[in-house]
Amino acid sequence: MKEIAEKQKQKQTHYNCAETIIPLRDALDVFSGKWKIPILFSMMSGNERYTDIQSSMPCISPKVLVKELKDLEEHKLIKRVIIDDYPIKILYKLEPYAQTVIPIIETLKTWGQNHRNKLFRAKEEIINSTK
Amino acid sequence: MKEIAEKQKQKQTHYNCAETIIPLRDALDVFSGKWKIPILFSMMSGNERYTDIQSSMPCISPKVLVKELKDLEEHKLIKRVIIDDYPIKILYKLEPYAQTVIPIIETLKTWGQNHRNKLFRAKEEIINSTK
DNA sequence: GATAGTACTTACCTGTAGGAAAGTGATATT
DNA sequence: AATATCACTTTCCTACAGGTAAGTACTATC
Numbered sequence: 069m070k071e072i073a074e075k076q077k078q079k080q081t082h083y084n085c086a087e088t089i090i091p092l093r094d095a096l097d098v099f100s101g102k103w104k105i106p107i108l109f110s111m112m113s114g115n116e117r118y119t120d121i122q123s124s125m126p127c128i129s130p131k132v133l134v135k136e137l138k139d140l141e142e143h144k145l146i147k148r149v150i151i152d153d154y155p156i157k158i159l160y161k162l163e164p165y166a167q168t169v170i171p172i173i174e175t176l177k178t179w180g181q182n183h184r185n186k187l188f189r190a191k192e193e194i195i196n197s198t199k
Numbered sequence: 200m201k202e203i204a205e206k207q208k209q210k211q212t213h214y215n216c217a218e219t220i221i222p223l224r225d226a227l228d229v230f231s232g233k234w235k236i237p238i239l240f241s242m243m244s245g246n247e248r249y250t251d252i253q254s255s256m257p258c259i260s261p262k263v264l265v266k267e268l269k270d271l272e273e274h275k276l277i278k279r280v281i282i283d284d285y286p287i288k289i290l291y292k293l294e295p296y297a298q299t300v301i302p303i304i305e306t307l308k309t310w311g312q313n314h315r316n317k318l319f320r321a322k323e324e325i326i327n328s329t330k
Numbered sequence: 331g332a333t334a335g336t337a338c339t340t341a342c343c344t345g346t347a348g349g350a351a352a353g354t355g356a357t358a359t360t
Numbered sequence: 361a362a363t364a365t366c367a368c369t370t371t372c373c374t375a376c377a378g379g380t381a382a383g384t385a386c387t388a389t390c
Binding site for chain 3: 361362363364365366367368369370371372373374375376377378379380381382383384385386387388389390
């Protein structure tokens with residue numbers, strides 16, 4: 069009897085865990101992949117035009133860039149604006165909602181910098197130990 | 200002359216942008232994908248054994264789980280520990296380094312919750328407008 | 331008139347992430 | 361003796377992310 073109760077308690081823990089994993093998965097569905105976060109960062113740095121974004125990114129292909137911009141638009145993070153003077157201009161504008169992504173970008177960037185330093189230190193240790 | 204200088208300034212902006220994108224990409228290389236963050240979260244909730252982690256995740260296949268655990272071990276975020284009593288036990292232990300991932304998990308989780316609420320509100324607005 | 335830039339589209343291809351299903355060998359339980 | 365649990369492995373498969381390369385229609389510049 070006691071054992072069954074404890075097993076159910078454990079099962080419950082698992083269930084709760086699955087529940088909290090859902091928002092994580094929602095966020096990952098949006099931001100997983102090589103490009104979306106870097107593109108948002110590039111746009112936050114002031115790049116609004118297709119070609120500017122493209123040249124700010126290390127070797128993104130035009131096809132992929134178009135696709136990612138469409139995805140970001142679908143997620144209501146950016147807006148494609150057509151400026152109808154002569155010549156016609158197309159601007160990709162950040163939606164206010166994109167501001168909510170800043171903390172994610174910041175923490176990822178900080179972690180990435182730290183990780184790189186860690187790898188660098190690890191390498192140095194190997195060099196020192198073989199001296 | 201002036202124009203060239205300005206163009207070079209712009210090129211520099213792009214270059215800097217690429218530079219800051221590198222740590223972002225480093226982090227994304229580790230955390231992109233469906234499973235790694237949820238697995239770390241599950242382990243932080245106390246799950247240490249293969250089967251516990253598996254049942255805490257919504258329908259992960261054994262093959263994928265093994266692969267993700269190996270990846271996490273390679274990134275020095277977890278450790279596979281063999282407890283050699285009878286019967287033999289295998290524990291997946293978080294490395295201290297895994298603590299650095301907590302801010303990422305937190306911000307992603309918060310964003311995911313907020314995003315889900317936003318979608319929910321958007322749905323309600325549609326329902327109200329068609330009344 | 332030629333070249334270059336803007337903002338893409340189209341077609342094709344590869345690799346990997348991830349899923350489905352079954353099997354395995356050791357122990358443990360009923 | 362039969363079934364279950366633990367911790368996987370193996371095989372097969374599909375879908376999609378992403379890359380390569382070329383083309384396009386318009387405009388701008390030299």
